[in-house]
Amino acid sequence: xxxxxxxxxxxxxxxxxxxxxxxxxxxxxxxxxxxxxxxxxxxxxxxxxxxxxxxxxxxxxxxxxxxxxxxxxxxxxxxxx
Numbered sequence: 001x002x003x004x005x006x007x008x009x010x011x012x013x014x015x016x017x018x019x020x021x022x023x024x025x026x027x028x029x030x031x032x033x034x035x036x037x038x039x040x041x042x043x044x045x046x047x048x049x050x051x052x053x054x055x056x057x058x059x060x061x062x063x064x065x066x067x068x069x070x071x072x073x074x075x076x077x078x079x080x081x
Contacts, residue, residue, distance in 0.1 A: 031073055037066035 017023045041063025045055045 027073070031070065034066045034070040034073070038063055038070060041066070 017027045041059055044059065045063075048055050
């Protein structure tokens with residue numbers, strides 16, 4: 001069993017990412033950036049609600065898109081068992 005077979009099912013990383021050198025770093029950067037955006041929106045919403053401020057709809061949309069993109073990247077099942 002090579003390292004690709006061992007890593008891919010555990011992390012659900014698409015095989016195309018594992019085949020290209022340096023692509024895993026870019027994949028990690030995108031996943032971390034989307035997670036940070038989603039987390040920032042949640043924390044920002046909590047902070048704004050503590051000061052009785054309204055959360056702008058554009059911020060909610062941005063957070064929703066970031067979390068949706070994160071789910072699409074991390075939770076995608078590419079037929080690996």
